[in-house]
Amino acid sequence: MPEKLMQPEVWLPDKPEEACGVFGVYSKQADYGASLASYLGLYALQHRGQESAGIVVSDGQQLMTHKGMGLVANVFHKDILDNLQGACAIGHVRYSTTGSSLLANAQPLVARCSKGAMAVAHNGNLVNTEELRLGLENSGSVFQTTTDTEVIINLIARHSQDTLADAVGKAANQLRGSFSLVVMTKDTLIGLRDPSGFRPLCLGRLEQNEAYVIASESCAFSSIGAKFIRDIKPGEMVYMDRHGLQSYQYLSEPVRKAVCIFEYIYFARPDSAIDGLGVHQARKKMGWELAKQFTKAADVVIPVPDTGRSTAIGFAEASGIPFDIGLIKNPYVGRTFIQPTQSMRDLGVRIKLNPVESVLAGKRVVIIDDTIVRGTTSGKIIKMLREAGAKEVHMCVSAPPITHPCYYGIDTSVRKELIASTHEVEEIRQYIGADSLTYLTLAGLARAVEPLSGFCYACFNGDYPVEVPGKVARNKYLFEE
């Protein structure tokens, strides 16, 4: 076998980072395998980001890092974890967006500064990055990546006279946008959620290992046997060291709570609970609400796998229309798929999804999906159902029409042709070829996540909870058109 070489690195301009998963664990037991725990935790959070993965571990003296492009399973193997010995660790999985697949942007970011060695992992998107970066550059800072994370670490480093907690708190006060952070030094672990609470972050406990755990979603706790304690509150910082855990409100001024509703609609895993509300349960209730809106007669309700499944079960329950499997998803179709030729595509090739004819033939079918962005995929699915014999196809969507771009971390660049921003519902129905089209109303969506409130619905109604600097907003629109 060829000599094991580290692969080359490329420096290219980049876009801001998108949805990600963060993880952190701090144990008082020196022999606790924090890197293996992080590995298992990142596995559970893999759905939040498949572009790159990284773990930084501290043995109390120094930090050791391993990062790579691709899935957790590809980036880490046994030898690597064996070399990452320590009882405290943080990890990160990053979302894949075209053109920014750079190892240099993989997280956590590790650096040495006035606080010693420090590692930071970030889920979210700042809206004042450029402004912060220019300020730092003007007073001598140097940047090697295009990530928000490097800006954050530089802000922390500038507070060289403050304690670590104060420095992190002061830095957090300078940030605008969404940020769930984990920060680690050789002997400290910090978890921090932005004042609006855009992205989830929760706290767990591993009693047997005298360990605290922080993760983007509670499903990560199950993967290491930890118990869920509570969600980190918007504007809260939890600080863990050998003296135990302390909680701070780092916030200098109150901010409107604005949890991203899309975590419930399709980001989070159904077995996670966010701010006390189970995701599967919320989706079933979206299905109930959709069923209330739906007025047609139908024979079968089927989900677009996998995210539509919970909603479809709720819909079936509330409507009495039987639930069945009408589409099979090929679990092996991934990012690197080679596309069929146009002439093959014209023949109606069915690679990712394939209909189950016995379920569909001669039936009036309700199909449940989570969103309609450009409408092209919905159109193909409906055509496929009809070819498999469906007599009627009724599309039900578990979210209102998306009409506005997101600046807080959802990759609206792949959602750039938002069909609902320029078309009426009836036009969309015709475009996708459905017999009927039902969008969940904003009121229905709000009911589905009751008793919780304080959500960001900006993509549905343009009510942006954190002000977006004009320039970023302009660029966004520029980019959209």
Add this chain to the structure above:
Amino acid sequence: MPEKLMQPEVWLPDKPEEACGVFGVYSKQADYGASLASYLGLYALQHRGQESAGIVVSDGQQLMTHKGMGLVANVFHKDILDNLQGACAIGHVRYSTTGSSLLANAQPLVARCSKGAMAVAHNGNLVNTEELRLGLENSGSVFQTTTDTEVIINLIARHSQDTLADAVGKAANQLRGSFSLVVMTKDTLIGLRDPSGFRPLCLGRLEQNEAYVIASESCAFSSIGAKFIRDIKPGEMVYMDRHGLQSYQYLSEPVRKAVCIFEYIYFARPDSAIDGLGVHQARKKMGWELAKQFTKAADVVIPVPDTGRSTAIGFAEASGIPFDIGLIKNPYVGRTFIQPTQSMRDLGVRIKLNPVESVLAGKRVVIIDDTIVRGTTSGKIIKMLREAGAKEVHMCVSAPPITHPCYYGIDTSVRKELIASTHEVEEIRQYIGADSLTYLTLAGLARAVEPLSGFCYACFNGDYPVEVPGKVARNKYLFEE
């Protein structure tokens, strides 16, 4: 990037090959992209084998091959397919069994012999390989792999005076066991199913491309836009060249039909139909039959994902107990997963499967699985459900107890500790910790696949349709204990 080197190859003793998927396409249009079609077809058959993948294409003059270890997506990329130009191709995906992951054993196998260049791909397992191989060696044959496929190609080569169809037919008459074959020369494609019909093989048509297609399962046709024509019959050979398609009964003496029932229970994709019966439909009927056997009261029925899903829907339909999602499967956990430490495992880590507490808490739960082999996984799942709050757990299995090893291609070496071969049902129930345990009866299973008959049920009742030479049988038992 380092120079692109072909990776090394290792030669080690091997075990016979197991379940696989085969694909073949023959078009009269010289510019048809047979390799891309094979790629798409193998993608649809990926669930039948994840160890290695290979495609051989003919441009009418010569054969070109690409094979590699791993998933179709990893073995092929665009440049490779671009280099495999031709209108006729065969492909193969191979099942992963420990210790035999050898590139040398990847298929299709390509060789030059008295018939010119020839490629063969095989799904199945011969029981007289060793006997055939020794006979060939004694008259001068040389073997470079341990595969059945190489034996088959040597048998064909020995009939140097016969036509290709006759040579293949004569060779097939010498084989004992299960074999669905695709054979290709520079200008001919042959598909052939063993006389018992153990493994499926079906025929499709791409009218626009003047092409015939052969595949292990009909789901592969959807992926290239082909129409299903019919299943290849047990003992049938279909022969395609520029003159069109011809069908032969190659069989010299009649043989008992014995289609592997496990294709319906868990091998095949739910959207496939085998011998005219839809797999999803058959599984739903297994659920109906199970529901008839089930006598307890319960609040919810949940599947073990993904294979239990169809059966669970059928069970819910027939029993009136509501269907729900009680377990979430992490789709990213693959072969290369690094195991948690024992102390972590003792904490009940939930990596592949995680319960949805809101669905389970306080409920009497029916859980549907396809088989119980050793019982350890079932025990873990039931424990997990109870920890998530399930009040009762009733296990229902969509197959009778497995009491006998398989010699026709199911890898019983990973099923070597068949709990049902040495324990009563009540003992198994106690071992796995269920409140009740219901196995589908053989009669119920037979009803679920009606009106079809002629199945191999040997693993349930020891009635082996094709005689197994004593030595192989002894080895098998030796290996089992």
Add this chain to the structure above:
Amino acid sequence: MPEKLMQPEVWLPDKPEEACGVFGVYSKQADYGASLASYLGLYALQHRGQESAGIVVSDGQQLMTHKGMGLVANVFHKDILDNLQGACAIGHVRYSTTGSSLLANAQPLVARCSKGAMAVAHNGNLVNTEELRLGLENSGSVFQTTTDTEVIINLIARHSQDTLADAVGKAANQLRGSFSLVVMTKDTLIGLRDPSGFRPLCLGRLEQNEAYVIASESCAFSSIGAKFIRDIKPGEMVYMDRHGLQSYQYLSEPVRKAVCIFEYIYFARPDSAIDGLGVHQARKKMGWELAKQFTKAADVVIPVPDTGRSTAIGFAEASGIPFDIGLIKNPYVGRTFIQPTQSMRDLGVRIKLNPVESVLAGKRVVIIDDTIVRGTTSGKIIKMLREAGAKEVHMCVSAPPITHPCYYGIDTSVRKELIASTHEVEEIRQYIGADSLTYLTLAGLARAVEPLSGFCYACFNGDYPVEVPGKVARNKYLFEE
């Protein structure tokens, strides 16, 4: 790191194999590390082939193989050698020729046949491969590669009633062309040189390890601490097993001895001795002979590194003209070098060779090279020397003009535009721009290798010692033009 996948394999038409190195070792001590010894031996023979490398080891029971594309250092690492346990092994390095870089063609070739498991490695080129292959195919043989080696192993396998020694001997009698072979079964090692002795093969002894060693060149013995015993004679087979070593004359009829003179001119390492004559010494004598032919006055003699060095020292000794280093070779320029653009090339880029101006400026320079094939490289070198200030450049070549293609293993496809086959010496001198051009005469060359005789000089005089079937010869010429 990504999952370690074996890399894909490609099947393409191929050309006959070229110059290679073979190695074999047999020890009576069961714990002798034969694979490590083979690794070290192949390292010493690396100059004979850089395309692929392979080792097969026997532990007395079974054969284990590792082969790969590239240099020995890239194909093998510690873990691989650790897994290749056994006291008997053979190895092979293969020459790199464009278009035939196929793992399938890497050697040794391992197969199971009537003699049990057998491994064969071959240095040379048969002229009757196609004829032998067709005969074998007609009686049922199957071929998976395009190598001579597979033909050889099939010939051996056909003699299923004979002892191994007889079978190998009978097979060898069917071969025409050049072949130095090592053959291994689980308990036997055989070394065999063709009747003409085209390629070298020698025998060594490791007394402390009760081991015999066979290698293409004696330099391989030094690398494992073995002592040179003697060269294997043309037409001799040495057979080693637990009873010791036996020598056979396998030849059924006498054949003219025809050792390839190019082994002395540039193939072999200067520290090797072939048939009793040291290669460095022979090259120095070529320099002496050249000096006798050279009639001009000159200030300095410089070699084209690395092969011209020994000859240049001999020339300096005999002529009294001082030896110096006038050209530096960049040792890092390898096969994968990216070529400069034409406009860069026009500027006279000096990548592989760079002149040392202080040695050349104002001097009358004699430059020593081993051969002139197409003349383009010579022309560039002479231009470079003049640009560095050389007043006169006298080219001296340590071989006569090459006028005929080789059929016995030298890759004349890269030598296809043999300038000397169509041009007079004076024309060549003008073409390369030298002030004088001196080719070593055939008589001078013969004197340089005295007291040895019985060489193949076919590429200089067309006197082919082994008849070349018409078809091969025609193809060759076809290919040449």
Add this chain to the structure above:
Amino acid sequence: MPEKLMQPEVWLPDKPEEACGVFGVYSKQADYGASLASYLGLYALQHRGQESAGIVVSDGQQLMTHKGMGLVANVFHKDILDNLQGACAIGHVRYSTTGSSLLANAQPLVARCSKGAMAVAHNGNLVNTEELRLGLENSGSVFQTTTDTEVIINLIARHSQDTLADAVGKAANQLRGSFSLVVMTKDTLIGLRDPSGFRPLCLGRLEQNEAYVIASESCAFSSIGAKFIRDIKPGEMVYMDRHGLQSYQYLSEPVRKAVCIFEYIYFARPDSAIDGLGVHQARKKMGWELAKQFTKAADVVIPVPDTGRSTAIGFAEASGIPFDIGLIKNPYVGRTFIQPTQSMRDLGVRIKLNPVESVLAGKRVVIIDDTIVRGTTSGKIIKMLREAGAKEVHMCVSAPPITHPCYYGIDTSVRKELIASTHEVEEIRQYIGADSLTYLTLAGLARAVEPLSGFCYACFNGDYPVEVPGKVARNKYLFEE
């Protein structure tokens, strides 16, 4: 082929960087291929560093980088260079030292700061890195690597109010130790040599491409067809932009010139000239000086290849003892070589070097080497020569005894057991088993490089030209013992 993933990155503590090669090119022709030129230039400088290679190119708007571990040939391939379009580029090759093979430390380092995007490549070693770094950290800087280069870029970034030339000059004034730098922004190329001139740096010109070139050694100019203009002077900065080239003396106070003599002894390529003196010529003169010191009778003088060759030719010339090749070096033995077992080593395996018996048998041999560090290699070589029949072995070394560690960039950590720092010459002679041992005297060495003066001889006499902070010095000794 598997999906092309960027390989993982590891963060580990590191040692200061060692000898390297730097390259830079600036052309006014927008279509000049600066990355290909850098590739060719780095190829010529590969002997200065084999651990990693990198190129940063500017197209006038933005910088693009490619870096990787390993040789230039492995890090770059055609597609990569094609993507690095631009007329200005810098490149770097890094020396391989155990334990610090980190991609993160590969150069050039690229960052964005107050000067915009900037790339820096550094050959040398600072002695005040830690002091500078702490100062920067205390005022808020963040470090992501352990390289001197990152300190340098941060120093430049701090001068945000100055012009680029002033900022670079002010930063250079803060550095202590050795540094030959190339700095690039989107439209500027800077070359800079430290005030003592420890490491070489020279300026070339490509008239046809309106380009200036900077390189560690002049041999890099030949590889792209550029002409040597002159050496950059100690304390000089050359600044190139669209207005042409300007030279500055950036130095605020005069410093003693101290060119590293080891560049002449063994670092530099023989075809390079440094500060006007050809390296081959200097080595030949070292041979002349050694011959003057040598008083024994001998039959042949041989070099330890490759570095001893020039010196040996000089020795032969001056002494009249004939030059010959007594040792053959295997050019394929590289870094990843698997070591023979101890028992094999006891047999005297000869892997890297092998004697030519015909040259040595019965002879009194003078062997020329460049240095003796620990003496173990010398001992092995002498033993090998005696076993090959040498009657006497006289070792001549082209440098005085090394008695002091280097702080300016020579990796004395691999030279940590300096035999000459604790032993007399006679003791060393006995240890290595030579019949005589002659070290070149410091006076002789000085004569060999005449008419140049102003060298650093610290490793021979402890006279350190740039003060080494106590702590670094202590660490060094600590590390040494």
